[in-house]
Amino acid sequence: MTVRTRVAPSPTGDPHVGTAYMALFNRVFAKSQGGRFILRIEDTDQARSTAASEQAIYDALRWAGLDWDEGPDIGGDFGPYRQSERLAIYRSHADRLLESGAAFRCFCTQDRLDELRRGQQARRETPRYDGHCLGLDPDEVAARVEVGEPNVVRLRVPEDGDCRFEDGLRGEIAIPWRQVDSQVLVKSDGFPTYHLAVVVDDHLMQISHVLRGEEWISSFPKHQLLYDAFGWPMPLHYHLPLLRNPDTSKLSKRKNPTGLNYYRRSGYLPEALLNYLGLMGYSMPDERELFTVDEMTAAFDLGRVSTGGPVFDLAKLDWMNGQYIRALTLEKFMDRVADWALNRDNLASIAPLVQTRTERLIDILPQVDYLLGERTALTEADFEHKTLSTEECRRILDHAVRRLETLDHWQRDDLYTAIKSLADAMGIKMRDFLSPLFIAVSGRAVTLPLFDSLAYLGRDLVRSRLRSAIDALGGVSKKEAKRLERSYRELP
RNA sequence: GUCCCCUUCGUCUAGUGGCCUAGGACUCCGGGUUUUCAUCCCGGCAACAGGGGUUCGACUCCCCUAGGGGACGCCA
Numbered sequence: 272m273t274v275r276t277r278v279a280p281s282p283t284g285d286p287h288v289g290t291a292y293m294a295l296f297n298r299v300f301a302k303s304q305g306g307r308f309i310l311r312i313e314d315t316d317q318a319r320s321t322a323a324s325e326q327a328i329y330d331a332l333r334w335a336g337l338d339w340d341e342g343p344d345i346g347g348d349f350g351p352y353r354q355s356e357r358l359a360i361y362r363s364h365a366d367r368l369l370e371s372g373a374a375f376r377c378f379c380t381q382d383r384l385d386e387l388r389r390g391q392q393a394r395r396e397t398p399r400y401d402g403h404c405l406g407l408d409p410d411e412v413a414a415r416v417e418v419g420e421p422n423v424v425r426l427r428v429p430e431d432g433d434c435r436f437e438d439g440l441r442g443e444i445a446i447p448w449r450q451v452d453s454q455v456l457v458k459s460d461g462f463p464t465y466h467l468a469v470v471v472d473d474h475l476m477q478i479s480h481v482l483r484g485e486e487w488i489s490s491f492p493k494h495q496l497l498y499d500a501f502g503w504p505m506p507l508h509y510h511l512p513l514l515r516n517p518d519t520s521k522l523s524k525r526k527n528p529t530g531l532n533y534y535r536r537s538g539y540l541p542e543a544l545l546n547y548l549g550l551m552g553y554s555m556p557d558e559r560e561l562f563t564v565d566e567m568t569a570a571f572d573l574g575r576v577s578t579g580g581p582v583f584d585l586a587k588l589d590w591m592n593g594q595y596i597r598a599l600t601l602e603k604f605m606d607r608v609a610d611w612a613l614n615r616d617n618l619a620s621i622a623p624l625v626q627t628r629t630e631r632l633i634d635i636l637p638q639v640d641y642l643l644g645e646r647t648a649l650t651e652a653d654f655e656h657k658t659l660s661t662e663e664c665r666r667i668l669d670h671a672v673r674r675l676e677t678l679d680h681w682q683r684d685d686l687y688t689a690i691k692s693l694a695d696a697m698g699i700k701m702r703d704f705l706s707p708l709f710i711a712v713s714g715r716a717v718t719l720p721l722f723d724s725l726a727y728l729g730r731d732l733v734r735s736r737l738r739s740a741i742d743a744l745g746g747v748s749k750k751e752a753k754r755l756e757r758s759y760r761e762l763p
Numbered sequence: 764g765u766c767c768c769c770u771u772c773g774u775c776u777a778g779u780g781g782c783c784u785a786g787g788a789c790u791c792c793g794g795g796u797u798u799u800c801a802u803c804c805c806g807g808c809a810a811c812a813g814g815g816g817u818u819c820g821a822c823u824c825c826c827c828u829a830g831g832g833g834a835c836g837c838c839a
Contacts, residue, residue: 281839316838381837388836395764397835423837441768450766450835458837465839489767489834512769512832519831547775550788554776560788577776580832584774587789597802 274306275479278339279469281313282324285530285730286331288583289484289514289522292548294337296511296576297482299549299564303571306479310342311472312353315462320355321679331531335541336564341476349476354468361463364471364501365424365456373500374456376412377404377425400425400453424457426466426493434492439480439509440576444488451492466490470497478506485510485580486521509573512552512580522583524731533731538611539588543595547588551581561594612643620727624719638719642727646736647714649743656706663699664707665744669755670697670762671708672737675730683726690722696762711740 276297280290298308310332314320329344341347351357368374377400388398405427416422433445456467463471473481488510498505514522522529528537534544542563549567550560553576599607621642625635641647654664674693678685694704709716712724712733725733741747747755 279839283839313839319838377837384837392764397765399835425837438768444767446767447765452835455837460837462837464837469839484833485768486833486839510768515832517774521833550775552775558777558787560775574779579769581776582774584789587775590789593802 272479273477274301274304275309275477276301276306276482277309277311277473277476277478279311279313279472280328281316281319282321282328283316283319284324285532286324286328288529288531288534288544288548290328291332291335291337291531291544292514292551293483293511294332294335295545295548295564296553298337298339299568299571300480300482300573302568307340309347309349309476309478310339310352311476312343313465313468314353314355315465315468317355317460317462323680325353327532331535334535335531335545337545352476354463354472357468357472358461358463360475361457361467361471362461365463365467368426368456368497368500369424371500372427373496374424374426375405376407376416376422377453377455378407378415378420378422379403397450398452402453405453421459423455423459425453426456426496428453428493428496434495436491436495436508438488439507439573440578441510444491446489446492448492450489451496454490454493456497466493467497470494470501470503473506474498474501474503480507480509482509482511484513485578486513509576511576512578514551515580515582517582517584519580519582521580524734527583527585528731528735530729530731532729533735536729536732539592540595540607543592544588546595547591551583552577552579561591620723624723628719641713641715641718642724646712649710649714649740651744653710653714654707654740654744656703658703659706661744665741665747666755666758667697667699667704667707668711668737668741668744669747670759672734672741673759675725675733675737681726681730683722686722686725693762707740708737711737 278290278294278297280286294308294310300306301308312325312328314325325343332338339345341349341352343350343352346352354361365374369376379400383403384400387401391398404425428451429448431448433447434451435443435445438444454466455464457463472478491508495505516522516526518526520526524530528534535541545564546560546562549562549564555562555567556570556572556575596604596607621639625638628638629635651661654661656664659667670693671690674689675686678689690704690708691701694701697704705721706716709718709721712721712728713719718724728736
């Protein structure tokens, strides 16, 4: 049997370090077995998927050196590899499930489902579909579909007993069927949900081993039901541990930089990042800690993957990155510095901002220190302003973080529009409003244009600087956080 | 709340019943090399969550408790 593994990111937002983590293990395992590693784009969420994000995934994964054997951009024998191009496949498979009775059509409205869920939560029950449309007469269903009444396809789930299955890392797991919801398989827009698409694709693409995050354990029964309904053999599943924040919650951008582009922009070498990721939940047989992806592949042993969730520790990553940087020859080191930011492409986005503000070339570096370097540490005194109080500065920064989070496109004009509308909504003049932002981002009151700076730095770097600025201003208590949230929500 | 997963130094981990006086790495602290700093070198602090079993013998196997995490969407 040929080993085939995949990573299947969803093109929403910035490429995530967790995607690189999963890609690394899937790729290393496949290659250690002489197999193939596939990239599939799971863009079944029409509202959130974007082409820009898909492109960013390619760029980030290639930067990391995690290249794939088959994928949307390079093709392969089992395509298409973009789920939005496989709709007909899902449709026909959903029909099979409908015919066999493994699935049923549901006409329940969103309102009814919301109310149902509210009631169950009030009664402290597990929110779960109540089977309302389960017993509908086939002729009635056909008639309602015929007139175009909106509906979804749901999975039929056994009432009693347990779903038992084998996890390659954790052994046997049993989950009561009563805990499993009648999952929607096809949404009313005709797109499949993850659960249908992943099963159909993994089978059709002949995926032999599924290495995925442990967050998927609880939906495994749904997948097993689907494999059984189709009469397909199941690939072996291995649920890898989830990367954690320092407080041990699931790794999240609120508490840690999670965007691959943050690490790229900050000057982490991809081989160091990958090496560090390879230490998360895994150790080499000889316990060495510094190794390349090829070395990891040569010695890879699934049995050495551990199940406890590892904390993503920036201090150790920094140390490791330093090891890699110092191991470079001077020639290679200079190349890396140039590739990182001092190349023509990158300079092209900075130079226009600097040229008009320069009389002597020696004036350049001090102006771009916060773009090419870490922003200086701040204190409350740095924010002193003739009209804004400390509280107002905090509120501005807090609301700016929230507003920026909603932005789809991280580009200068969009950034401007978002911030302008926020300032207007808060009734603060742009001139005043921008002051704390300048300081938070650059460490100074007078700098290169703000929105170009934001665009250049990227989401994660901006988010972390804004947050640390809020901390420098005394931080926010739980109580104040609530007040700020309300204040933001109630903006016009 | 229900279900599931997890549990060795602060963090990443080694350990697959005797090799454990529990090893390594990061961080931190000391010392050395260095005109400063960094690198580098040497040394130090620091853990088997708790309680029951099983066994001649448990970090290792089983059970319970506690703690942590995840899932509970027409998101993935």
